[in-house]
Amino acid sequence: MIEFFEFQMRTRLLYKTGLAGELADEVAQLGRSRALLVADPGVVQAGLLDRVRQGLGGAVTVVGTFTDVPSDSSVATVERGAAAVRDSGADLLVAVGGGSALDTAKAMRILLTEGGTLYDYQGANLLNRPLFPMIAIPTTAGTGSEVTPVAVIRDEQSEQKLFFVSPYIGPEMAVLDPEMTRTLPPRLTAATGMDALSHAIETFVGIGANPITDSLALQAIDMISNYLRAATHSGNDLEARGQMLVAATIAGIAFSTTGIGVNTGIVHAVSHTVGAAHHIHHGTANSIMLPHGMRFNAAVVPNRLVRIARAMGVNAGGRPEEAVIADGIAAVAKLAEDCGLPTRLRDVGISQDALPALAEGTLMDGAIMSNPRPVEYDDALALLRAAW
Ligand SMILES: [Fe+2]
Numbered sequence: 083m084i085e086f087f088e089f090q091m092r093t094r095l096l097y098k099t100g101l102a103g104e105l106a107d108e109v110a111q112l113g114r115s116r117a118l119l120v121a122d123p124g125v126v127q128a129g130l131l132d133r134v135r136q137g138l139g140g141a142v143t144v145v146g147t148f149t150d151v152p153s154d155s156s157v158a159t160v161e162r163g164a165a166a167v168r169d170s171g172a173d174l175l176v177a178v179g180g181g182s183a184l185d186t187a188k189a190m191r192i193l194l195t196e197g198g199t200l201y202d203y204q205g206a207n208l209l210n211r212p213l214f215p216m217i218a219i220p221t222t223a224g225t226g227s228e229v230t231p232v233a234v235i236r237d238e239q240s241e242q243k244l245f246f247v248s249p250y251i252g253p254e255m256a257v258l259d260p261e262m263t264r265t266l267p268p269r270l271t272a273a274t275g276m277d278a279l280s281h282a283i284e285t286f287v288g289i290g291a292n293p294i295t296d297s298l299a300l301q302a303i304d305m306i307s308n309y310l311r312a313a314t315h316s317g318n319d320l321e322a323r324g325q326m327l328v329a330a331t332i333a334g335i336a337f338s339t340t341g342i343g344v345n346t347g348i349v350h351a352v353s354h355t356v357g358a359a360h361h362i363h364h365g366t367a368n369s370i371m372l373p374h375g376m377r378f379n380a381a382v383v384p385n386r387l388v389r390i391a392r393a394m395g396v397n398a399g400g401r402p403e404e405a406v407i408a409d410g411i412a413a414v415a416k417l418a419e420d421c422g423l424p425t426r427l428r429d430v431g432i433s434q435d436a437l438p439a440l441a442e443g444t445l446m447d448g449a450i451m452s453n454p455r456p457v458e459y460d461d462a463l464a465l466l467r468a469a470w
Pocket of ligand 1: 225277280281350364368
């Protein structure tokens with residue numbers, strides 16, 4: 083029975099092949115005159131930042147760039163970025179990159195509007211007015227950061243991830259241009275795509291799921307199951323690149339609009355933990371854990387797992403529920419394998435001795451709160467052992 087839900091999205095979304103290189107008209111409408119570009123070094127190297135800069139034409143003057151963004155952004159990075167904006171006199175941020183670059187810009191806007199330190203705004207709903215304006219142009223199809231009202235920033239001191247969640251954190255405009263993901267290498271294409279699939283699946287089974295996020299999640303699962311292989315193995319296939327880019331954005335909208343802040347689950351809880359402790363890539367860790375998380379949750383939401391299986395292309399007609407669920411989980415594992423991703427924790431350098439500490443860390447991670455099945459220490463350890 084539906085009792086209550088909330089759905090809100092603030093970001094204006096635009097999709098077109100080549101759009102990142104012809105943004106002048108859209109940007110002119112924002113009424114801003116001085117832009118600062120935020121990107122990671124890989125984006126600069128691939129020539130993507132130049133494409134955006136040229137595409138801005140005369141709509142705004144580019145008064146600076148901040149490209150010192152590591153793959154795992156930090157509080158210090160955000161502070162340096164905000165200082166660069168203040169020095170430049172910019173009145174608009176244009177962020178180009180993967181989740182780290184986009185999240186860095188999102189966190190920079192908090193400092194630029196509210197002042198103080200990031201620690202003052204860590205948590206949910208601590209912002210109450212529009213922030214320094216921002217355009218997001220993703221170069222990966224995975225995190226959904228271009229639309230989510232969330233920024234995740236590493237705190238160097240505690241070695242923990244800080245979460246900032248507020249509707250005001252979502253960018254004013256997101257530009258989806260499959261040309262911008264064309265040069266992403268196969269391994270990163272696959273891993274970020276499996277991150278998006280994890281968002282869709284964890285939202286669909288999560289405690290925050292509502293009819294709107296259900297429709298988004300199932301559509302994203304369908305698109306990813308059909309296009310991730312082609313995007314991974316034929317990087318120049320713009321149809322596959324475009325489908326994956328949209329699917330990741332849809333999954334991002336789904337997990338961040340359930341009304342409970344961020345709805346992920348056990349898979350992300352493990353992934354955050356192995357990411358912080360062993361620097362395993364977020365999407366790769368999710369990909370390894372996803373089949374195990376699905377099997378764990380099947381006990382409490384079997385009907386949901388059947389619908390996921392169908393969205394993965396499994397024929398459910400007249401067959402026992404358990405068989406359909408098993409095929410759905412196998413389809414997810416097969417997708418990761420076909421895309422060349424590691425399938426076990428031992429494959430990414432985690433030793434068996436590390437598992438008990440990882441189980442403890444998993445229980446402490448906030449993502450566990452939205453998992454449909456309560457997780458005890460023994461459950462987490464069993465899950466990690468199964469994935470090892
Ligand atoms: Fe994720």
